[in-house]
Amino acid sequence: MALGYDVLKADFALCTGTRTGNQRCNGTIYVCGQCGARGCKQTRVGQCSDQAFSVLDQCLKCGAHAMQAAS
Ligand SMILES: [Zn+2]
Numbered sequence: 001m002a003l004g005y006d007v008l009k010a011d012f013a014l015c016t017g018t019r020t021g022n023q024r025c026n027g028t029i030y031v032c033g034q035c036g037a038r039g040c041k042q043t044r045v046g047q048c049s050d051q052a053f054s055v056l057d058q059c060l061k062c063g064a065h066a067m068q069a070a071s
């Protein structure tokens with residue numbers, strides 16, 4: 001049962017996007033202080049459907065370096 005694991009992790013902001021290979025991302029969510037985009041950070045662009053930041057902490061939407069931890 002994966003349900004208990006999801007409940008345990010509910011206190012953290014986790015990415016619900018899909019990674020290559022159809023696996024759920026579960027990466028840490030960050031927020032852009034410039035445009036408000038939310039998403040995870042991946043080592044390469046396009047690794048997750050909800051990716052918002054590059055490995056250089058740069059927002060993929062507006063290009064700002066204003067990555068903040070999501071509350
Ligand atoms: Zn942004």
Ligand SMILES: [Zn+2]
Pocket residue numbers: 015016017018025026027039040041048049050051
């Ligand atoms: Zn993700």
